[in-house]
Amino acid sequence: MMSSMSLSRMLRAASVCRTMSTATKLTAVEVNDKTGIATVTLSRPPINALNVELLHDLYQSIKEIENNKSRGLILTSSNDKVFSAGLDINEMYRPDKDRARLLWTKLQDVWLALYGCALPTAAAINGHAPAGGCLLATSCEYRVILPQCRIGLNEIQLGLVPPIFCMFNFLNVLPRRVAERALVQGRIFTTEQALQIGLVDDVASSKEKALEKCSQFIATFAQTNPLARSLTKLKFRGADLQRFESERTNELESFLEFIDHPQMQEDLGIYLEGLKKKNRN
Numbered sequence: 087m088m089s090s091m092s093l094s095r096m097l098r099a100a101s102v103c104r105t106m107s108t109a110t111k112l113t114a115v116e117v118n119d120k121t122g123i124a125t126v127t128l129s130r131p132p133i134n135a136l137n138v139e140l141l142h143d144l145y146q147s148i149k150e151i152e153n154n155k156s157r158g159l160i161l162t163s164s165n166d167k168v169f170s171a172g173l174d175i176n177e178m179y180r181p182d183k184d185r186a187r188l189l190w191t192k193l194q195d196v197w198l199a200l201y202g203c204a205l206p207t208a209a210a211i212n213g214h215a216p217a218g219g220c221l222l223a224t225s226c227e228y229r230v231i232l233p234q235c236r237i238g239l240n241e242i243q244l245g246l247v248p249p250i251f252c253m254f255n256f257l258n259v260l261p262r263r264v265a266e267r268a269l270v271q272g273r274i275f276t277t278e279q280a281l282q283i284g285l286v287d288d289v290a291s292s293k294e295k296a297l298e299k300c301s302q303f304i305a306t307f308a309q310t311n312p313l314a315r316s317l318t319k320l321k322f323r324g325a326d327l328q329r330f331e332s333e334r335t336n337e338l339e340s341f342l343e344f345i346d347h348p349q350m351q352e353d354l355g356i357y358l359e360g361l362k363k364k365n366r367n
């Protein structure tokens with residue numbers, strides 16, 4: 087039975103949080119009325135694999151929060167073991183070509199929206215964040231991870247040249263030499279390693295504490311003029327955003343070519359089967 091203590095805590099929390107009216111199905115958006123901070127929770131069980139619909143909802147949520155002039159945006163996951171498993175490999179294996187095009191276009195849209203977001207952004211990484219999961223986290227300005235997680239961009243291990251936004255994200259977060267080595271080696275880092283190299287800013291013992299640290303980060307801008315802040319952020323990120331725009335069509339075509347290759351289809355099939363077998367054994 088629920089104790090009266092936890093019930094009153096829940097009621098208190100409910101009184102300061104509201105769910106956005108247009109909250110979508112695969113992302114839940116909650117705005118804290120006291121702090122003005124919006125939390126976007128990725129909610130596509132079991133592992134928040136990024137399919138067309140989740141990417142669509144995430145994009146909508148980011149834009150909605152930005153337009154509603156929230157004080158900041160925190161990205162987290164409803165799963166307590168996985169932040170996001172990255173792109174849904176089922177969308178790339180024996181794909182419907184139009185859908186595969188849409189998938190990559192939506193991933194690009196999400197990157198643009200999150201990396202270029204006018205608001206302060208933070209990721210409470212409450213589980214593993216490989217590949218596209220790492221991409222989302224490193225698009226934010228601040229990251230807190232939980233113990234015993236894994237995070238990194240490992241695409242080169244599968245013969246894929248990292249898309250340009252991977253490079254921008256890593257260069258924005260890590261020293262150039264460390265970023266280059268991490269990408270060319272396709273490294274996946276443990277929590278301790280990620281903290282040590284600066285891929286994450288902090289470690290928290292629970293999701294609640296990670297969210298608290300993210301809120302504290304966003305609160306550091308309380309006295310800062312929001313427009314001056316966002317324009318300054320844009321000065322740092324603007325060149326990346328522009329270069330991305332000039333290469334986005336090429337990158338889309340490269341991705342489609344990449345997944346269309348028979349050898350890549352065979353590799354993806356084996357990779358997917360390997361992930362599934364793990365659960366059968």
Ligand SMILES: CCCCC/C=C\C/C=C\CCC/C=C/C(=O)SCCNC(=O)CCNC(=O)[C@H](O)C(C)(C)COP(=O)(O)OP(=O)(O)OC[C@H]1O[C@@H](n2cnc3c(N)ncnc32)[C@H](O)[C@@H]1OP(=O)(O)O
Pocket residue numbers: 132133135167168170171172173174175176214216217218219221239240241242244246249252354357358361362363364365
């Ligand atoms: C694969 C080729 C491309 C690789 C590209 C790599 C990097 C890309 C870099 C930059 C971003 C730009 C482009 C982005 C591309 C991508 O994101 S590709 C996706 C790469 N992701 C992965 O390789 C992650 C693979 N998954 C895992 O490592 C683990 O599942 C886990 C996320 C650590 C979670 O582990 P666990 O909690 O133990 O859960 P299970 O492994 O049991 O998984 C549950 C079920 O989910 C299925 N599944 C896992 N990941 C994916 C996925 N990405 N897509 C589709 N399905 C996935 C898994 O098979 C289980 O299914 P069943 O329940 O057994 O049916």
